[in-house]
Each structure stands twice: as structure tokens, then as C-alpha cells.
Amino acid sequence: MTVAARGSADSVGQGIEGVEDERLITGQGAYIADISRPGQLHARIVRSPIAHGRLTKVHLEDARAMAGVVAVFAGGDVSGLDAWRIPHRVAFGLAMEDLPLFPLQPILAIDRVRYVGEPLAVVVAEDPYVAEDAAALVWTEIEDLEPVLNLEEALTSDNLLFPDAHSNVLIDVPFGDAEATDALFAEADVVVSERLSIHRHAATPMENRGLIAELGEDGRLSVWGPTKVKHFNLRAVANVLGLPEEDLRFIEPDVGGSFGARGELYPEDFLIPWLALHLKRPIKWIEDRAEGLVASNQSREQYVDLEVAASADGELLALRSHNVCSMGAYFRTNGAVPPVLCAYIIAGPYAWRAHSARGTGVATNKTPLGTFRGPGEVEATYARERLLDIVARRLDLDPVDLRRRNLVDSPRPVAGTVESGDCRTQFDGLLQHVDYPALRSSVSTRSADELVGVGVACSEAATAEGHFESAQVVAERDGTFTAHTGLASVGQGVRTAMGQVLADLLQVPFDRVAVTHHDTDVVPVGEGAFGDRGAVFGAGAISLAVEDLESKARAATGDRFGVEPETVVIESGRARAGGRSIPLWELGVSGVGRFERSIPHDTNFVAAIAVVSVDRRTGKVTPLRYVGAYDVGRVINPLLLEGQLTGAAAQGITGALLEENVYDEIGQPLSSSFMDYLIATCKEMPAIESLMFSFPKESNPLGIKGGGNSGIICTQAALANAVADALGEAGDLVTSLPLRANRVRELFRVGGLG
């Protein structure tokens, strides 16, 4: 890949306002719930009220009898439907064939229910209120089974979610060098071990999920609502429904956030299109929040048994880790990521002599688990950075000094690559910005009257994930240019950022470009939006497409003017040669590009500092300040990037302190509204700063790095370390999240604090 960065620099690097904004601030957005199709019916899912049981009968008669109800189906009703399963999408660290098939979710429960919220029937009615009324009339006969909830017990329990399997273990992957690691542990001066736990919480975007499916007169099925990985999902749905892919069209509407949870395949993604095919009317389904809190993928719930071997003077020698992840009741499309990536990335930006890790995912009778921004990375960072602070205390070292002593020079490369970046410069830059020595001493002074603490964390973020992305660039008749990209937009500003890239490559003003990504008919190939890949992959593909367009333009101009193509110069939308020029659209050319990489991801160094105060009486943690330091490479749009970094940090902060998907002892979810599942308001947010360092990437054409998710990576670690610092002697007791007031008060009690 040898495309050189060139063109003007008028758009890339500018904080251009989002092109999407004008519509959205005037209430003209078209989110899925805003869309309606003539003659549509409304679907409502009936969900299991019990966490674990044998489903013996589903009674549909009462629901069917209600006026306005068109159809009601349960799993056993539809021949063939019981064989459908939601497939795997991401293997991460394994081969796809090695992922187990037994824990894949059916579309509607057949003979077992395995989590509260599992779909077991669907009602279709003329009106959404009626559909909801009728759904309440569906009743079930379920024989209770003991739910599997405790993570450690689930590992060895013979109470199996899947009776045909040997155990509840769904995935188990080792990394590193166990032998070398064990040898170092045997010789080390100091060994520190701890179990660090992070709680279940979820992406929880403000918009709930939804779909509309409609069978056209031409026999093609259109589905509004898919996003993130439309092309994969289209193939999966076509495959299950037995439709040729050409007969399926996915259209992405405006999307109210995703953060990893939306856009993955759920039972509804198969059910709603199937209903449209079967009933031959458009079907609209909109999830509500109470449903979403039990039906949309949850995340993060893992414990990490972590050990550090160190020398007495503070050299980190070896790390040994086993993380166990509560996968929920079924193995999601991307369920492999949290347990595996956590183990893969646990060592972090430190010069260990050896490390070994093991990532295990185990089935539990809870909502299935998928990715949430920085999946596995937030958990790994929290566990390791927390333990490093405990090690620092044991060795009587300042936590910053321990890290500075052991940081690698630049992030560890994926095999065969050289990573750009300078960890020490970036970390020192962060420390200088906050004036760390002064901050430390001011915190110590305050601590006489109040509990105040400073916490630091360093990590590596895996960005720019994926294998390829495609783009087509077209010169339009009106002198503008359109890029059709396979990326998806979930609110992160794809059309703006990619528009800036396109404008600069073509050397035209920003207002002469447009970007589309919505419709699989227009962009038939693409990989989508996840893993901080939009900037790198999207720009990479567009760059190649522009190169292709220009090469075709040169050839066509050469023919027209009778000159050698190499003498043709393309600039500002025209082809020029020998004193003559022709607008690109006149040549009737367009370019296609496919950007591919064989390395699985980039690695960026991230560091952060948090300052908190803890109320002595109530245990309430107030975050006072959060500063993150990021390596952002060459920035396309600083306004968009800062927005992403701030938003990501805010999510991490509220996740560490407030949010939690709580289950009771029989597996009933207790966090059933935003009155229980607490998301911070503007009052709970500290001042958040994002320091951007730029070590441009050699290996991609524009020097771009991924960045949107990096803001979350160190948050929980830095906050936990700050709270531990605030608690002084009792600080080592901080090993589990979230740090809600009642839990901190418990630490006061155990730690003998006032």
C-alpha cells in the first residue's frame, strides 16, 4: 500500500461542524422509530419472566383473541424456525471453526428459557398499544430450574445451561509463555496477588433498538434499522431466511448511539424480516427501555485473578492472569471479544520479561454479553493498573514512579509491525500538564479534612480493527463528488470526517463533497463501524478510490486530448493537459478502492489521571478532574475527536461509579429503568480534559490513527486508583467495582475508617 498523503490540507485537521447536525437540531432526524411504512403492523416481543427453566407450553389463545391482533407466534409454531441460530461474527484470537455452536441463541425459545428477557413469542397487531396489551396476555408454563449466577461457581457447576455440553465454559484461550512466567515467579523478591472484579453494565445508548421490514412488489425485502455491520448481518439474515442476498436490502437510518451493542445480530433481526415475508405486510418493531435493559447486550462482568512478580527495587518481572467473564445465557456474535481481548491485552505497556494469561468465558443465566466500548480493554486495564498500585504500595514506591520505571518505549507491536508512538513522552506530558508533584502535595494537604485521592493509569488501546473497507468515489454532474463508503454511522460523524478526507484528496472545498453509507443497494460491500476503525479504514478506502478515479481520469483524458496519461494533471475537480482542461464528471469516471490490512489492529498508548473526593459519612465518590492523554496520529477533525474522547471518558466515569445491571438471587434483573440503572447527569461529571499527542502512523496513507474509544480505556482504573488513594491505609481493599456510596461505606467499615 503505497499511496502517499498529498492533496490540500484545507479540510483535514479542521474542526468542521457535523454535516449531520442541521437536520438533527431541527428535529428532522429520521431514527428508526420516526419511520413508518404504509400498511404497517406493529410487533411486540414476549419475553421470558424466568431466568432458567424448561419451557413446556406457551399459551397464545388469549392474545390471539384480542381485537386488533393479526398474528401471534411462539417458537414451536413455526416449522424450521427452531433450527435458526444467531451466528458468531468475531473469533478474535481463535479460528471461527473453534467457537462452540451449542450456545448460539435460537430466534424464539424452544424448550428452555435461559435469561429473563429471552424472546419466546411475538405478537403482531394493527396498533403498538394493542400489541403490548396482547403480549401481556401470552402466558407460559415453565418448570423452574436453578439459575447459574455466581461466576466462580458457574465454572465447575454441574448445573448446565446447555445439557449436552460438558460444562458451562464457552471459551477458554491462553496467551503468553506460561513456563517462562512461572520460572520468574519462583525467583521473584515480591509476589502480589489479587482478584479484581468489574461489574456488569452496558452500552445503553439513548435510543432503543428497532426495525422495519417490508416485502416489495418486486419480491425484495427491505429492512430499515440495521447499522454497524450491515453487510455481515445481511448475509446472515439472507442465509437463515433462505433468501438470495440480492433480494435483501438493508438501510441504515439515523442512529442514536451504539457503543458496541446496537447493530449486532439479535433474535429480532431474523424475526421481524421473517414476519414481513410471512404476513406480507410491513412490520415495525421498536424496543422500549424496560426491554432494552434486559434484552440488549450487556457487558464488562469479569473477575481477573492477577499476580505480579517484581524485584524489591521496583522492576516488574512477570504477570500471570486469569480472567473469567460472565457471558450470559448465549454466545453473542461478538461475545468472544470481552473474555479474549482482556487476556490478550492484559500485559499493557510495560517491559515484563514474560507474562501468561488465560481468558475464560462462562455461561450464566443473565442477559447475553457482547461488546461495549473498549471491550475487554477496560476490564484488563482496571485489573492491571489497580494491582500495580497495590504493588507500588507494597514496595513503598509512588505509583507514577513504578510506571515510569517500567514503561516500554513505544506500544508493543503486533507481530511483524513497527508501532509509532512514544509512551514516556506522552506519559510525562500528562504529568507535566497536571503538575503532578503539586497535585500530589495539594491532595495530601486536603486529606487532613476530607478524603481526596489521585489515581493514575496507563494502557494500550487496540484500534483500527478489522480487515478491509471499501469505497466508491463518483464525480457528479453538478461538479460535486460523492463517496460511497461501507462504514456505518452510529453518531460519530462519519459523513463529516470522511467528507473532509475526500475534499482534501480531490483538492475541492468541503461543501462540494458528500458521503453516503446508508443503503446496501448503494454500497454493496463493507465491513462497518467498530473497534475505532472508521478513520483508518474509511480514509484508507476513500484514498484508494480517489487514486483509482484519477488514474481512470488520466487515461480518459489522454484519449480525449491525444496526450500521454502521465502528462495529465488532476486538480480541483478537473483534468488538465497541454493548456486544455475538462471537468472530471464529463469524463464519466468513478473510482473504487478496497483498503485491506492483514494485521488485526493498531496499538495506541493511553494514560490518564483522575482526582476524586470521597465523603467520609456517605461514601459517595465525587470525581473532581479527569485528564486523558492520547496518541491521535494525524487528526481529521479535532472537534469530532475531542467529542468522542470526552464522551468516552464520561461513559467510563459513570460506569465506574454508578451504572450496574443488578440481578437478584433467582436471576431477576433489578435494574429495570433509569431510576435503578443510573447514568450520570451533567452534575456528576468532573472537568474532563483530553490531551492529544501526535505520533503519525507510517503504515497508513494519511498518518491516521483510530481514536474514538480510547477515552474510556483508563477511566475505571484511574478512578479506582484515586479512590484507593483517598482511602489511605484501607486503599488496598478497593478491588471491585462499581464504587457506589454503599459499597465504599462497606470498605470504611471493613477498613476501620471513621
Place this chain on the structure above:
Amino acid sequence: MPMPSSHPDESTAVELDVNGELVSVSVPPRWTLADVLREKVGLTGTHLGCEHGVCGACTVLLDDEPVRACLVFGVQAEGHRIRTVEGLAKDGALHPVQKAFREKHALQCGFCTPGFLMLAVSLLEQEPEASSERVKERMSANLCRCTGYKPILEAVAAAQTEMAARP
């Protein structure tokens, strides 16, 4: 065994004052104002994030007070002045709050934005000299998942300045 009830919902005719215009619609009494605005009046800018009255994405103004449209019945709104996000811009010119949100990049996915706009408008109309603490207090009524709130507060402050400068 539960007995099936008989439907459909009986509708009742109401006349709603929406953004200064009287709209006649026929609505079942149990429909929320949010659903009436979205499905009957055709204004989908008011969004539903939770339907529990917590997130505030459905915030509209009822006689200039911010309310959760998901917790108000459509029929209750008859006789009151309803203002939604669609009524903020006048003759193609954006309201200062809208302009400020765009300039400060106070939205990413845009889903919570209409609710925040209406909340901010009511605050700045009622308390044009609100301190930044008071602004934060009032803005804490609504949730945003994308921005971390920092640019939203900056946008409200900028709009406040602009609105104070206008004659």
C-alpha cells in the same frame, strides 16, 4: 386464566395548540403526548428514550414549562400551549440555542438533543441571568450518552450570552 378484553381504543377528538398552530386530531385517551405528537401530529423530533420520565429525551414545553411528554396524556395537553423542537427555528433562522449547539458540537448522535434544546430554551427564557451552577442544575434533568455534557453546557452558556445581547 386471564380473559381477553375488547378493543380497539375509543378515540376522542382534541384540538392541540402545537407551536402556535391549532391541530385537530383524534386520539385514544391513554396515548401519551409524545405518541400523539409523533404519530398523529407528524412531529417526530420529540424522541422516546425511556418512557419512564427519567431521560428527558421527550422534553417539550407546556405553557413554557418543560415536561416529559412520555408522562403527559395527549388529551391532557388540550387547552395548553405545546412547544416542540420543530417550532424553535423561525422563518428559516435557527434559534440561538440551536446555533450554539451546532457551533459547540453539543450533539453527536442527536437523539437526546431535542429534549436538551427545549430544556435550555425554557431555562433561558425564564432565568436569562442564571448562574452557571443554576444552568448545571437545570440541565441535569436530562441524560446524554454521547457527549459527556461538557459541550452542552458550553452551548447553553453561549446561547445565554447571545440571547442577552439581543434587543
